[in-house]
Amino acid sequence: MGKEAAQWWGVRQDQPGQWSAAIWAPDAQRVSVVVLDQPTPLSRESDGTFRGHFSAKVGATYMFDIDGTRIPDPAARQQSRDVHGPSCLTVLPPTADTWPGRDWRDAVVSEIHIGTFTKEGTFAAAAAQLPRLARLGINTVEVMPIAQFAGQRGWGYDGVLHYAVHPAYGTPGDFADFVAAAHRLDMSVILDVVYNHFGPEGAYLHTSSPAFFDAGRVTPWGPAIDFTQNPVRAFFIENAIMWVRDFGVDGLRLDAVHQIQDPTTPEFLAELSTSLRALNLPRPLHLIAEDERNLPDHRQSGVTDAQWNDDYHHSLHCLLTGETEGYYAPFAIDPVRDLATALTEGHVDQGQLRPGQDPTGKPRGAPSGHLPPQSFVNASQTHDQIGNRALGERLIALSSPDAMRIAHAMLLTSPFVPMLFQGEEIGARTPFPFFCDFSGDLAAAVRKGRLSEFSAFSGFDGTLPDPLDPQTFHDARPYDAPPADAAAWEDLTTRLLTWRRAVVLPLLHGGLTSASARILGPKALHVLWHFNTGKLNSVIQLGQPVPADNWPESQTQLSLGSHQNDFAFHTWIEQT
Structure with missing residues (x-):
């Protein structure tokens, strides 16, 4: 972003009661910020951004008026209600957190979904459960996306207000308190962020700023984003800075970065990384990518620190289940050899032609054996690999507890960064099916899409939990009904992580x-x-x-x- 850029997005408090407002709307003619129904016209500047100043108290509601159409602030820090309603003027107190953080090589991660991690489904309730994880030896939580999405229930990958925390989980202050509670336990917090698409309901940027999107490309989840535009890059870079600086998170997990296509120099991800690493933080920053391309470049150059290693999961899954369909096909041919490759070189797909590969596809990846072990986040199961099954079964339900205990030991004692999915540390059998909270035509489209997605699989009999039924969401909570052997699993987890700290980390x-x-x-x-x-x-x-x-x-x-x-x-x- 070069020099300190002018404000492009949202509202900022310049001093008590005084605010600056900005929104990039290059196709608009007239823009106002409307605070408590009182409009303040904004001035159009040469970069296509409308800017201005106004007076109001913290907590006042406001919207932007774009050529006569009122929309919530795309960079709102908080909403007064749902994604369609007015935004709230919000200020977070500066964080006084000076926790020094941890070396990424030492991380033991648990992926959690705030809405199902506890019965209450709030940041406060989740914070109260962190001591239990810490006692087992888990020292990092990776929080699935919390940016506000439509409805009450969802995985979080359909977020539309990237700067606002989902209100069902609590307030912005509640999330800051969650991060502080983790730090008091010497636990890191990684936040999952989605910078490759917006959800299907409530993304008013399509109306206010059509140029935000790449008209020539779509992602599997909707219109692609045009990262060649400086205001677009600023929208996400400023968002990342907010989570790290204002809330104190220790790093970000960047969802599906293979869909972030940017031919400019520096590319968006490199600029994002540089901007974040330039912050004067008292702790190290960790950037983890989900990237199905299996390329080592970003880790070699330091743009990212690590990548989710789905190849490890696929090899293990095929070895334990014998499944052969879909993306498992190449890994089902010789899974033990693929697992050996994953445990010694990181990725299995390294640019070679693979038997079982889609004949219309191209080889993916490049050699990865030279990367250090902490460049790979290995997992026996994740929200993706469980939830993208028709019934949302965990691997323990598809194999056996005996098999999973050995997989658990292999994961937690190998040199790579291990990641568990919530409940895995107690041997939970609870499913984690897909759930959401849409209505009308969108709800019908989700139901139809889920049925269509699984109809191609030979074992699918049409049985599918209704993703819109609140019970599907409630049934995904792993700790409401722990298994009979939960205590034994906790003992095993503690034993393995004690070994890891005492023996593996010094070697690493x-x-x-x-x-x-x-x-x-x-x-x-x-x-x-x-x-x-x-x-x-x-x-x-x-x-x-x-x-x-x-x-x-x-x-x-x-x-x-x-x-x-x-x-x-x-x-x-x-x-x-």
Whole structure:
């Protein structure tokens, strides 16, 4: 963004009772900010932005009037009610949080959805549950999107007011308090943000600023965004700065960045990263991407710190379930070998032609084995991989508790950044199906779309939880009815994370030099990671026993089961 840019979006308090307003609307003729029904005309400037000043008290409601049509502020910090109503003049007190943060290599992440993480579904209730996660050894929470969306219930990926927290979860101050509560527990907070599209209801930028969107391209979720426009880039960069600076979050998970297409230099993601890293923060900043392209460039250059590694999940899923359809097809051919690649090189798809690949598609990815382990966020299940199934089943319901205990051990003791999905630490069987809160034609379109999406799968019998039924949302809460073996799962999680802190992290901080894997059979493998200060070995049995000589004794070891079991795990250290 170069020099400090003029204000393009929203309202800012210049001093108590005095505000500046701006909105980029290059196609508009007349724009006013209407506060408590009193309009203040804004001046059009050469960059297509309308700017001006007005007087009002904090809490007053306002809207923008664009050529006679009133809309909420696209950069509103808070709404008076739903996404269609007036916005509220809001000021957050400056954060006094000086928590120093943590090294990303040390992160153990739990992905949570505020609406289903607790029965109350609020920031305050979620904050009260963080001590339980901290006691287990989980030190980072990744919060699914909280930007305001239409209705009360939703995953958050249909957000339309990116600067406003979803009111069903609480106020902006409540979210700031949630972050502060996490920091008091030495826990990091990563916030999931969606900068690649807007939701289908309440996105008034389509009306006020048509130039915000790329008329020649659409995403799977709606019109594409034109990131070649400086005001568009500023909208999202200022939003990211707000979450990090004003709320104190420790990093962002950037949703589907493969849909953020930008031919300019510097590209949007690089400018976003530079702007955030230039803030004078008392703690390190973490940027994590979801990017299905499997390219290492952003991590190599420092634009991002890590990427969700779906290849790890797909390999494990196919090994445990035998599923072969859809995007699982390439990973179903030799899943144990793919899992070995994921555990030694990060991505499985690295630009090679893959059997089972869509013949009309192109190879994806590039070599990734040179990246450090903390460049990959590995997960046995995520909101995507559970919720994008027809019934929203967790992997434990598709395989077995025995299998998942070994997968749990493999995930939490390997050198990569491990991520759990809420309830996974207690062995939850609760589904996490897709849910939303639309009405009318949009609700009907969602129901029809979900049925159409799964009709191509051979095992689909037409059974689908109604995504609009509030019960589908309520049934997704994993802690309301914990499984009978929840305490045993918590003990296992604590044991594994204690091992990770004591044994794996010191090796990680010494640096990984190489990794290799030996396939012991169709459902077993031995992985060896060489560090500067030692060697970490893991024998992973996900459905078959192995010979005893693959389980050597060591002074520093951890075992689940026995080499004679189908499902067992043995990890140990060789000192150098």
